[in-house]
Amino acid sequence: MAKQWWKESVVYQIYPRSFNDSNGDGIGDIPGIIEKLDYLKELGIDVIWLSPVYDSPNDDNGYDIRDYQAIMDEFGTMEDFDTLLEEAHNRGIKIVMDLVVNHTSDEHAWFVESKSSKDNPKRDYYIWKEGKGDQPPTNWESAFSGSTWKYDETTGEYFLHIFSKKQPDLNWENEDVRKDVYDMMKWWLDKGIDGFRMDVINFISKDPRFPDGEVHPGKQYGDGGKYFMNGPRIHEFLHEMNQEVLSKYDVMTVGEMPGATPDEGKLYTADDREELNMVFHFEHMDIGGGELGKWTLNPWKLTELKSILSKWQYALEEKGWNSLYWNNHDQPRVVSRFGNDAEYRKKSAKMLATCLHMMKGTPYIYQGEEIGMTNVAFDRIEDYEDLESLNMYEERVNDFGEDPGSVLERIHHRGRDNARTPFQWNAGKNGGFTDGTPWLAVNPNYTEINAEEAVNDPDSVFHFYKKLIELRKSNEVVVYGRYDLLLEDSEAIYAYTRTLDSDQLLVLCNFTGEKQTAQLEDFAGKSGSVFLTNREGDVVDAEDLKEVELEPYEAIVFTVK
Ligand code: NOJ
Numbered sequence: 174m175a176k177q178w179w180k181e182s183v184v185y186q187i188y189p190r191s192f193n194d195s196n197g198d199g200i201g202d203i204p205g206i207i208e209k210l211d212y213l214k215e216l217g218i219d220v221i222w223l224s225p226v227y228d229s230p231n232d233d234n235g236y237d238i239r240d241y242q243a244i245m246d247e248f249g250t251m252e253d254f255d256t257l258l259e260e261a262h263n264r265g266i267k268i269v270m271d272l273v274v275n276h277t278s279d280e281h282a283w284f285v286e287s288k289s290s291k292d293n294p295k296r297d298y299y300i301w302k303e304g305k306g307d308q309p310p311t312n313w314e315s316a317f318s319g320s321t322w323k324y325d326e327t328t329g330e331y332f333l334h335i336f337s338k339k340q341p342d343l344n345w346e347n348e349d350v351r352k353d354v355y356d357m358m359k360w361w362l363d364k365g366i367d368g369f370r371m372d373v374i375n376f377i378s379k380d381p382r383f384p385d386g387e388v389h390p391g392k393q394y395g396d397g398g399k400y401f402m403n404g405p406r407i408h409e410f411l412h413e414m415n416q417e418v419l420s421k422y423d424v425m426t427v428g429e430m431p432g433a434t435p436d437e438g439k440l441y442t443a444d445d446r447e448e449l450n451m452v453f454h455f456e457h458m459d460i461g462g463g464e465l466g467k468w469t470l471n472p473w474k475l476t477e478l479k480s481i482l483s484k485w486q487y488a489l490e491e492k493g494w495n496s497l498y499w500n501n502h503d504q505p506r507v508v509s510r511f512g513n514d515a516e517y518r519k520k521s522a523k524m525l526a527t528c529l530h531m532m533k534g535t536p537y538i539y540q541g542e543e544i545g546m547t548n549v550a551f552d553r554i555e556d557y558e559d560l561e562s563l564n565m566y567e568e569r570v571n572d573f574g575e576d577p578g579s580v581l582e583r584i585h586h587r588g589r590d591n592a593r594t595p596f597q598w599n600a601g602k603n604g605g606f607t608d609g610t611p612w613l614a615v616n617p618n619y620t621e622i623n624a625e626e627a628v629n630d631p632d633s634v635f636h637f638y639k640k641l642i643e644l645r646k647s648n649e650v651v652v653y654g655r656y657d658l659l660l661e662d663s664e665a666i667y668a669y670t671r672t673l674d675s676d677q678l679l680v681l682c683n684f685t686g687e688k689q690t691a692q693l694e695d696f697a698g699k700s701g702s703v704f705l706t707n708r709e710g711d712v713v714d715a716e717d718l719k720e721v722e723l724e725p726y727e728a729i730v731f732t733v734k
Contacts, residue, residue, distance in 0.1 A: 174653060179368075179425035179450055180494060181652050182219035183530075183642050184269070184537045188502040189226055189248055190234055191595045192540055194607035201595070201606070203249035203257050210260055212624065216543060216635070217642040220267040220425070222370045224502055226254065227273075230280050232339035233317075233560060234593075236271075236372060237278035241357045258365055267367035269425060274354050275376045276340040283353075284341050291328050298350050299341045300333040300379065312385045313397030318564035320394060335376060335401060337560060345377040345410055355417045368424035371449070374411070375430040375441075378404030391464045393572065402432035408440060411448040420447065427496055427535075429453045435488030442493035451496040451535060456481045458504055467587045468565060475664050475684050478511070483669075486533055486656040495534030499525060500542050505591040509548035513686055513726060518545055518622075520726040523637045523707035527728035528667050528682040530641045533656045538638065541596055544627040545634040549594050549616040550585040558613050562588040599625040637707065644705060650676040665689045666723065670733070677733040678704060683723040691721045701731025 193205030203226065213221065225235035228243040235245060244251050261268050277284055286295035302310035302322070309322035309331050322331040323338045333342045343350050358369065379401045386395030411428075419426060426449045428441060433454045441452050460477050463469030489495050499507035508514045512521030522545035530536045551557060554566050554577070562584045569575040584590075590613060597619040598605030604619030616622075627635035645651045654671035659679075666689055667682040679701060683689045696718035703712050706729040715721060715731060723729065 174491070175444060176653070177450075177494075179220075179535060181645070182267075182425075182535060183217070183645065184220040184222050184535060185213055185216070185218040185543075186222045186224065186501055186537055186539045188224045188540060188593060190224075190612065191593050191606075193596060193598070194609065194611075197607060197609040198247065199607050199609040199612045200247045202247065203244070203253040207253075207257050207260050210264055210266065212628075213266060214264045215628070215639070216538075217639050217646075218266065218538065220269055220367065221261060222269045222427075222537070223271060225271045225273055230278055230339065232278070232337050236273050237276070237280075237337065237340045238273055239278040239280045240282075242360060255364075262365070267425075269368040269370055269427075270361060270366050271372060272358065272369040272374075273372040274343060275373045276334065276336060276342045279339045279341055283343075287341075288325055288327055288332070291330075297347050298344055300344050301328070301330045302333070302383065303329075304331055311383050311397060311400075312388065312395035313400075314386075314392065314394030317561050318568045321397060333379075335373075335397075342379075343377070345406070346381070351410065351413065355414060358414075358418045359421075362418070362422045362424060366424075369426050371426065371428045373431065374428040374449075375403050375407055375433055375437075375452075376401050377410055378406040380404055389464065393568075398432055403430075403437055408446070408448065411441065412446070415447045415449075426450045427453060431455045435485050438485065438495075439488055439493045442489065444492065451494045453496050453498060453501075454485065456485070468569075468583050470583060470586055473511075475667065476662060479658060479661065479667055482532065483656070483658040483661075486658075490533070490655060495532070496537060497529050497532050497534040498537040498539070499529055500539035500592060501537070502539065502592050503589050504539075505587055506546055506548045507542065508545050509591070510586075511684070514547040517686060517726045518547065519632075519634055520707055522634045524682050524684070524726045524728040526634070526638055526641055527680065527705060527707065527730060530645065531651065531671065531678065531680045531730060532669075533652075533654065533671065536645075539592065541592075543635050543638040544597065544622060544624050546594075546597060546622060547616065547618060548585065548591040549614075551590075551614065554581060554584075556614055557584060557588065557590050559589045559593065562590065597623040599623050632709070640705065648676075648704075649673055650678055654678065659693065659695075660691065666691050668693070679718060679731045679733050680728075681721060681723060681730070682728045683726055686725045688725065689723045691723060693718055693721065696733070700734045702734065704730040704732045706730065 189201050192201040194201050195205040226248050227238045228240040229235045283295050283298045286293050287299045309320050313321040315321045317337045324331050334340050386397040388395045428449045430452045438452050441448050461471050461473035463471045508522045566580050569580045570577050594616045595606035595611050600620045604615045627633035650673040654673035657670045659668040665685045669680050671678045681691050699718050701715040701718045
C-alpha cells in the first residue's frame with residue numbers, strides 16, 4: 174500500500190460559527206480561529222477541515238453558498254482568510270476547505286439568472302422541470318422535510334432542491350457547470366489550500382428518468398435516495414474532476430457520501446481509479462434509526478456497530494482508504510451517544526477515542542470532541558436554530574399531530590445543534606466563546622467541561638487525544654497495520670488487532686458501565702505490554718493475554734509479545 178501524508182495525518186474539523194468569536198457579535202469568525210491555532214498545534218493535529226466560510230445568506234449556516242470566491246461578512250475578510258492560511262502553514266498545519274457543489278444558494282448569481290427566464294444562458298445550470306398536473310415532477314422528500322421541488326411563478330416550472338428551498342441543486346449534466354466548478358476549485362488550490370471535503374458529493378449525478386420514490390410507512394413523501402445517490406455518471410464526474418483539477422496538486426480529498434456502501438467506497442477511493450482519497454460513509458451513524466430515519470430512537474447494538482466498521486475496514490484493506498469519525502457538525506456528540514456522558518464521561522470519551530483512532534484510516538476530530546463535550550437538551554424549541562430540526566418539529570407536530578414533548582426529545586438525542594453549541598473554552602461568561610450574546614446558547618455544562626480545565630489536567634480527555642496523535646506519529650502499525658476483528662459476538666467489548674510485519678497491537682474497549690472479561694483463547698501464552706490505556710492508577714502489563722479484565726468503559730491497547 175502506497176504511503177501518503179494524508180494517511181498519516183489527523184484532521185480537526187472547525188465549524189467556524191461556533192468555534193471562537195473575536196469581535197463580540199456572538200458569531201465565531203476567522204480571526205477567532207487564528208487566535209486558537211496554538212491550541213490546535215498543542216493538540217498535535219495535522220490538518221484543519223474548515224466548514225464553509227464563503228459568502229452565504231445562512232439558511233443552512235454556510236452550506237448555501239452565494240459566492241464561492243468571497244468570505245462571509247460575519248466571519249471576516251479574504252485578507253483574514255489569507256492570514257489564517259499563512260499562520261496555519263507556519264505551524265505546519267494544512268487547511269482543507271469545504272466544497273459545496275451539489276447545490277448553491279438561491280441567491281447565487283447563477284441561480285438568480287437561471288430563474289429569470291427559460292432562455293437565459295444559465296437556465297440549464299440548475300434542474301428545472303414541469304409539474305405533473307398540479308403536482309411536483311416527483312414525489313421525493315427533501316432532506317429538510319417537504320418536497321424536493323419548489324414551484325417558481327416566473328417561468329411556471331419547478332426546480333430541484335434536495336436540501337432546503339434555498340439550496341437549488343446544480344445540474345452536473347451541463348458541461349459549463351462542471352467547468353465553472355473546476356475553475357473555482359483551481360482558484361482556491363492556487364491560493365495554497367491543501368484539499369477539499371466535498372459536501373454530499375455522491376448526489377451530483379441524478380437518474381435522468383426522475384422516477385417517483387417509494388413512500389415508506391409514516392411518511393408523506395417518497396424516498397428519492399436511490400435516484401440521486403451514487404447516480405449513473407458519478408464516477409465519470411469525479412474522475413473528470415480528478416483529471417482536470419485534483420491530480421495537478423498534492424492535496425487531500427474526502428467525499429461526504431450518505432448511502433455509500435463499502436463496494437462503492439472502494440470504487441471512489443482506490444488509487445488506480447483516480448477519483449477521491451477517502452469518503453465519509455454514514456452506515457455507523459445510521460444505527461439506532463428506524464421508520465423516520467434518524468428521528469426514530471431505537472436502541473443500538475455494539476455487534477451492529479462492529480460489523481459495519483469492520484466491513485469497511487476489510488473492504489478497503491488492499492485498495493482505497495477509510496476515514497474514521499464519530500462526530501461532525503451534523504451528528505450528536507459521541508460521548509452522549511455511544512458512551513456515558515454522566516458518571517463515565519471522561520473515561521468513555523477516552524475509550525471511544527481509542528476505539529476509533531486505533532483503526533485503519535485517517536481520523537477526524539470534531540471541535541470539542543477532544544475535551545469530551547456532550548449533547549445539550551434545551552427545554553424550548555425556540556432555543557434551537559437548525560432548520561433540519563425546526564422543519565421536522567413543525568411537520569411532526571402540525572401535520573402529524575405528535576406530542577411536542579416527544580418530538581423535542583428526539584431533537585435532544587439526534588439534532589444537529591448538539592454539535593453546534595459554542596466551543597467551551599473556559600468557565601467564564603459564555604464559556605469564553607464570546608463577549609456578546611452567542612448565536613446559539615452555550616451548553617450549561619461549560620463551567621465543568623472546558624478547554625482550560627482540560628489543558629491544565631494531565632489526565633484529561635484533551636491529553637489523551639494528544640497522546641493518541643503522538644502514538645500514530647511514532648508507530649507505523651497504527652497507520653498501516655492490517656485490521657482484524659475479534660470477539661465478533663460480544664455486545665460489551667470491541668476487540669481487534671492491528672498487524673504490520675512482526676508488530677501487533679491488541680485493542681480492547683469496554684462499551685459498558687460494568688466490568689467485563691475478554692476471553693482471548695488465541696492469545697494464550699502470549700504476553701502484552703501496555704501501549705495505551707485510559708485506566709487510572711497503576712497499569713500492569715499482561716503476562717498472559719488469554720483473559721483480560723476490563724473496568725467500566727476501559728480501553729487497553731497492548732503490544733503483543
Ligand atoms: C451535508 C452537510 O454536512 C450539512 O451540514 C448540510 O446541511 C448538507 N450537506 C447540505 O449542504
